Amino acid sequence: MANLSSSKKMVRKIATRTARNKSHVTNMRTLIKKVEEAVASGNAEEAKIALKNAQPKIMKVAQKGILHKNTAARKVSRLAKKVKNIS
Numbered sequence: 001m002a003n004l005s006s007s008k009k010m011v012r013k014i015a016t017r018t019a020r021n022k023s024h025v026t027n028m029r030t031l032i033k034k035v036e037e038a039v040a041s042g043n044a045e046e047a048k049i050a051l052k053n054a055q056p057k058i059m060k061v062a063q064k065g066i067l068h069k070n071t072a073a074r075k076v077s078r079l080a081k082k083v084k085n086i087s
Helices: 005-041 044-063 069-086
Strands: none
Touching (some): 005 044, 005 069, 044 069
């Protein structure tokens, strides 16, 4: 366990950041699942709306450094491809 006061503070900061990042990732995954469920059901309009909601969240997570920018771009690209194929 940390002994120095600065080390203790860093442990607290890391815990706070981890909780915040976990929240962002969980929210992003939920939005991705909504797109995939809409695609699986074959509902093109619902899938397009879900993609419009998911894309900014995925890019925001990448912008914050939680997810690599290329990973985020790949996720958005694959979702867009799935949505386009059911249209």
